[in-house]
Amino acid sequence: MVRMESMTFGYGKRPLFEDLDLRLEPGAIHGLLGLNGAGKTSLLKIAAGALRPERGSVEVYGRAPGKREAAALADVCFVPEDPCFPALKPAAWLGRYAAFRPAFDRGRFDELFAELGLDADKPISKFSYGQRKKFALAAAVASGSRLLLLDEPTNGLDIPSKAQLRRVLAAASGPDRVVVVSTHQIRDLELLLDPIIVIDRGRVAFTVTMAELSDRLGAARLPSIEGRPVVYAERDAVGWTALLATAGPGEAAPPDLELVFNAAIAAPDRLAAALRGDALPEYRPEAAALAAGGRA
């Protein structure tokens, strides 16, 4: 499990996180969402041990990753948005680096390598951007690490590759493993991510499970939002796409995560109230736009 308590971190004098608390339990694929510059990648790097917090504590399965003990490092696998590899063929790369991870499962890697359609005779540095991401993902899943941190894994992948990635990710999850996926492409992974963590202004703004979302919220396309329990709404050419507070599942279509994310940024108080089951005051779109402040 991953636990961050009162964690403060920044670049130079600019604080990025202040007293951030976060707890990630195993057995789930956590979706980490946030605006550009919110600190998603930094948060992943802090969990991995590549960055150290200025204050507070970070623990991954009982160890502080910032101490960089070999066992702690082997228990974490971070896949960056644009993975870099040396000019080595896959087998040579494995020969050099898999030895540092005693739990590395070569058989599983070979299966994933074949499933993802990668070329064994080509140096990894010559792989395309998407192929390098797939290779890094296969290595991460086979690494035996209990914490997988994936930064924007679907960026740059073609449509069939996204489907492959979803299959691999679903299979990578396990009862003892924490998977964290930072993404802007929520729709690519909507059915996998649960719970969703939204970070905003240096803190965890929301942590919400899909069950809570479908119990309390629904999405609808409406010609008018007047008199409806609107949490957040976006105007389009023919009306509104609205996130509604509902009395239970089935009352409206399940909410899509993009809308939930926008609500978390533009109308956090209304979203929190809706998730608690509180009555909502009348929705004023201009107030939500003002709250978003053009940040989205």
Next chain:
Amino acid sequence: MNRDTLSSRFSAGRVMLLARNRAYDDAPGLGIGLAIVAGLNLLSILIADRAFMNSEGDPSYAGLIIISGLILSSQAFKGMHGRTGADWILLPATPLEKYAAAFVSYLVVFPLVAAAAAMGLSFVLALVERAAGGPGTGIWHPISLAALRSYGEYAVVAVAFLAGSAAFRKRAFLKTAGLSVAFVLLCSLVVYLGLSLVHEATGSRGFSVSYDSGSLTVLGGDGPGALSVERTLRVLVDVVRLALVPAFSIAFGYLRVAEKEARDEVQ
């Protein structure tokens, strides 16, 4: 590498794995360098019937090994800066193991392998030289007091270049070389000023120091008990050069590696 080794704070096995990976990375460069030296010498044999750098005590081989070793040392921690920084930091080995692996690679493995390769090349060149009707000069080898002394000097400077590699993101070789030259100039200046002051104060090339009732007195004199100023300063410079500078370089370089964070990329 097994799971038991993973929980140990320092594993010689991981150091060896890291050193092995460095050797794989450096081997092509060493091979190219060797091929260039061999090619130039073969050309020399073709033109003048003799290799231009082949004799038992030829300093060129030692010089090339030293320069190559310093260049490699200055690149030792290049991977921890820039885009690959996170991968380098997160490779499951402790910072101490990563630092130790660089020492093993550039203070032990590289000099031995390069010296063996140079001996082999020298042997082949001597054979070719004889076959071509040349004098067939002796084979270069590193087993001599001068070579050992060169190795000692190399080790001291290589440690500084390792620290430079940990400190500087770009052009580590030039920056470390520049700093080293500046340091030598500063030391020379201090030595010169020290000598001038002692000469001026004592009017003599020797001196003795006495300590009495809380005051330190420097007296001139060339008697048997007096210390030679030059010798004293030379000892001081050697202490700085051979002990303090390497100790500082090792500590500074290690701290840079241990404290490195992947801050170079986009947040």
